[in-house]
Amino acid sequence: MAKIASHKELTVWNNAMDAAMKIFEMTKSFPVEEKYSMVDQMRRSSRSVAANLAEAWRRRRYEAAFTAKLNDAEAEATEVQTWIELAQRCGYIDQETATELDETYEHIIGQIVTMIRQPGKWTLDRRSGGER
Template structure:
């Protein structure tokens, strides 16, 4: 595996950022009465996935913190999927867009789960100051 210098090089982070931007665009057309409830919640969760991945990357020196932040990212991604379903059921997202958005999060959740299951592959050895 090539050495990754920044969380911005992680494919999963890039996918999470792209998904958050897609959520932002789609929620622009939601009804105004949902602006401070459904829109705020789904946007916050979508932004949080990438933010938690970035935080996990910077905390990979600490074996307990790394998977904890990844767990948060996974939970937020699942929360976005729930928000997508709720928006679909409320009629804010159409039948074509809802599954497309939902499926966007599967290739994000999968790598997060893999990283959680194999933290030693990603964490930094504090004794030597380098990657394991």
Template sequence: MNQNGLIRSHRELEVYQIAFEAAMKIFELSKRFPIEERFALTDQIRRASRSICANLAEAWRKRRYRAAFIAKLSDCEAEAAETQIWIEFAVKCQYLDVELGRELYRTYDRIIGKLVKLSKNVDRWLLPGSQ
């Protein structure tokens, strides 16, 4: 944030910071997944978790177009929900401990909640003169 309390970059958004940290946690944990999952579950959970951050960065850059901004935030929500599904599979396959899986799942619930709040207050984030 700058001196006026304004957020100047997507990296300053709390939801981005939480999503980035969670994606890094998933990356570290997924290193322990079996080798046969390398091109399946491991790639999928890493891709979905990272995609939230990438889509947030894209959304931030599209703030001059209301519909595009909302669409990218919706993509973020979808990727967060997909990550939750991969977490469920990882737990069910016993690649992740149940309690750790619950903790990660709750983190993505929190991310989704913050994305929904961002979407409900979209006009606050749009650039002046947006379409």
């Protein structure tokens, strides 16, 4: 694995950012009565996936802290999937859009789970102060 200097170089972080922007754009067309409920929740949880990935990256000196933040990112991604399903059932998005977004988040979850299962590939070696 090539040395990654910033969380912004992580493919999963970029995927999460792209997905959050899709959610942001999509929710602009939701009914006004959803502005302070579903729209806020969808935007918050989608943004939180990327934010938790960034936090995990900064906590990679400690494997437990690193994996805890990754678990938070995974949980937020599954929350987004629930909001997507609700938006589709409420008729705010069509089935095709819902399926596409759900698959996007399923892919992100898979990337996160891979990192959780192999934290040693991502965490820093505390003895030497560098990456393993």
